[in-house]
Amino acid sequence: MILKVNNLHKKYQHADGVINALDQINFEVKEGAFVTITGSSGSGKTTLLLSLAGLIKATSGEIYFRDFRIDKANDKELSDFRKNHVGFVMQTFALIPYLTAIENVMLPLAVSRLPDSQKYEAAMDLLKLVGLENRKNHLPKELSAGQQQRVAIARALINKPSLILADEPTGNLDPVLSKEILDLLSDINKKQGITVLMVTHSPMAARYGTIQIQLQDGKINSIT
Ligand SMILES: Nc1ncnc2c1ncn2[C@@H]1O[C@H](COP(=O)(O)OP(=O)(O)O)[C@@H](O)[C@H]1O
Ligand SMILES: [Mg+2]
Numbered sequence: 435m436i437l438k439v440n441n442l443h444k445k446y447q448h449a450d451g452v453i454n455a456l457d458q459i460n461f462e463v464k465e466g467a468f469v470t471i472t473g474s475s476g477s478g479k480t481t482l483l484l485s486l487a488g489l490i491k492a493t494s495g496e497i498y499f500r501d502f503r504i505d506k507a508n509d510k511e512l513s514d515f516r517k518n519h520v521g522f523v524m525q526t527f528a529l530i531p532y533l534t535a536i537e538n539v540m541l542p543l544a545v546s547r548l549p550d551s552q553k554y555e556a557a558m559d560l561l562k563l564v565g566l567e568n569r570k571n572h573l574p575k576e577l578s579a580g581q582q583q584r585v586a587i588a589r590a591l592i593n594k595p596s597l598i599l600a601d602e603p604t605g606n607l608d609p610v611l612s613k614e615i616l617d618l619l620s621d622i623n624k625k626q627g628i629t630v631l632m633v634t635h636s637p638m639a640a641r642y643g644t645i646q647i648q649l650q651d652g653k654i655n656s657i658t
Contacts, residue, residue: 435462435463435464435465435498435500436463436464436465436467436499436500436596436597436629437461437462437463437486437497437498437499437597437629437631438462438463438496438497438498439459439460439461439462439486439495439496439497439498440460440495440496440497440498441458441459441460441494441495441496442456442458442459442460442482442485442492442494442495442496442497443456443457443458443459443492443493443494443495444456444478444481444485444490444492444493444652445493454651454652455478455481455652456478456481456482456485456492456652457478457651457652457653458653458654459478459482459495459652459653459654460654461645461647461654461657463629463631463645464629465596465627465629466623466627466628466629467629467630467644467645468619468620468623468629468630468632468642468643468644468645469629469630469631469632469643469644469645469646469647470632470633470634470639470640470641470642470643470645470646470647471483471631471632471633471634471647471648471649472633472634472635472637472640472646472647472648472649473648473649473650473655474650475635477649477650477651477652478649478651478652479601479633479649480601480633481652482633482649483599483601483631483633485497485504486499486504486599486631487516487520487522487599488504488507488512488515488516489512491505492505499515499519499597502515517542517593518593518595519595519596519597520595520597520598520599521589521590521591521592521593521595521597521598521599521628522590522598522599522600522601523583523586523587523590523598523599523600523601523603523619524586524600524601524602524603525601525602525603525605525606526606527574527579527582527583527585527586527606528586529574529582529585529586529589530574531573531574531575532573533573533574534570534571534572534573535561535566535569535570535571535572535573535574535577535585536554536557536558536561536570536571538574538585538586538589539557539560539561539585539588539589539592540553540554540556540557540592541589542589542592542593543556543557543592543593556592557588557592558570560588560589560591560592561585561588563588563591563622564584564585564587564588564618565584566581566584566585566588569581578611579606579607579611580607580611580614580615583603583604583606583607583611583615584615584618587603587615587618587619587622591622591628595628596628596629597628597629597630597631598619598622598623598628598629598630598631598632599631600619600630600631600632600633601633602633602634602635603615603619603632603634604616604634604636604639605634605635609638612636612638612639613638616638616639616642619632619642620642645657645658646658
């Protein structure tokens, strides 16, 4: 198992009352799976993804990444975990506007001791993988939305993650571009064996999941 979630709860204290954003969540993910998480707005999808990344603390419950306890880890352990194992892909791409495509892809390696030539080569290989080697010197604003998401996916891969966490990666894309991005994620999952967890609104995107989790009001409605 790459992920195991035991009895996870997340409560938000709010002036308007307590919100049970996650309520008794249990599931396991095998290495190499493609998991989709669906549910209406406010059902807890983002909260679940952020908890798995160790970016927010759950109220109770256990989260394992292999034998590493995410819920028990300190900030340094969590940032090492994310750096070494996790690639993030977001709805809004989150590219740095004043960096070119290749500079955006290399960015996570800024702190690495690799020589610059190797960073460049690694980033170039990934731009090729996502079909953008001829756009390497373009700024994000000089790329289409689909191309920007491809750059973001290349950036998510630069640290050779074992897990990709994607929050509505096709939320800002039309159906044709969405399918291209989903096929790309599916390819990466199949060919490189990288486990993918993808939150999505779209039933078309959900069908890419080998495991499909449905959330409703913070609870698991179904796993198929
Ligand atoms: N920081 C927060 N403080 C208080 N309530 C929050 C916070 N973040 C999310 N929530 C609430 O938790 C619930 C789940 O939110 P979220 O995980 O963002 O849902 P989804 O991603 O499925 O739309 C919602 O009711 C939301 O209003
Ligand atoms: Mg969300």
